[in-house]
Amino acid sequence: MTRERFRYSEEVDVDVYKLVDNLRSCLACGKCVGNCPVARLTPSYNSRQIIRDVLSGNSDRWLRSEEIWRCLWCANCYTVCPMDINYPLLMLQLRYKAMESGYGMQYIAPFKKFALRAREDGLTFAPGGEKGRARVMRIRSNIGAVPWPEISDKAKAEYKALFDLCGTTKFVEDLDVENPPPLDLAYRKGRIA
Numbered sequence: 798m799t800r801e802r803f804r805y806s807e808e809v810d811v812d813v814y815k816l817v818d819n820l821r822s823c824l825a826c827g828k829c830v831g832n833c834p835v836a837r838l839t840p841s842y843n844s845r846q847i848i849r850d851v852l853s854g855n856s857d858r859w860l861r862s863e864e865i866w867r868c869l870w871c872a873n874c875y876t877v878c879p880m881d882i883n884y885p886l887l888m889l890q891l892r893y894k895a896m897e898s899g900y901g902m903q904y905i906a907p908f909k910k911f912a913l914r915a916r917e918d919g920l921t922f923a924p925g926g927e928k929g930r931a932r933v934m935r936i937r938s939n940i941g942a943v944p945w946p947e948i949s950d951k952a953k954a955e956y957k958a959l960f961d962l963c964g965t966t967k968f969v970e971d972l973d974v975e976n977p978p979p980l981d982l983a984y985r986k987g988r989i990a
């Protein structure tokens with residue numbers, strides 16, 4: 798059976814990674830919305846509506862929307878979807894597309910700093926500042942671990958090479974996080990303060 802891919806326009810293919818190619822099977826049943834913690838806190842957030850907009854080509858709304866940055870990737874929606882639609886992965890794709898158009902950079906700015914530092918340190922997470930580091934060292938010591946993981950120069954070099962080889966370094970460096978265009982604060986205007 799040929800698996801159908803979805804497009805929001807002729808120019809831009811949303812499903813570049815071929816992760817959510819069954820989106821058209823959405824029944825608009827709303828189970829995803831009913832089980833979403835973000836929708837509970839933010840009445841304007843509506844995964845079903847976002848899917849409708851993707852399918853109908855209403856890209857203007859979701860590209861500029863602050864809502865697509867609210868998803869927590871908890872996957873509650875995915876677990877209850879009768880059609881097995883991987884909405885969290887759709888979110889990932891929509892965010893990449895928004896980033897390509899310069900939107901959402903206010904959310905990406907901290908990640909850029911974090912990723913470039915991780916590339917240098919060979920550690921995906923290191924608490925900032927002496928206080929944070931001292932706390933982590935204390936916790937590690939209390940559970941019998943070495944107070945601070947020492948990363949060898951060889952391991953750091955390998956980590957760095959992986960960043961470069963897979964294109965992450967260039968992707969992150971090229972992100973222009975300064976002065977991003979403003980986002981629309983409500984997916985359906987007027988529904989949240």
Ligand code: SF4
Nearest residue numbers: 823824826827829878
């Ligand atoms: S639960 Fe699945 S089928 Fe129902 S609206 Fe959400 S994505 Fe569509």
Ligand code: SF4
Nearest residue numbers: 833868869871872874
């Ligand atoms: S993954 Fe996102 S959209 Fe799905 S239930 Fe969690 S917060 Fe809501």
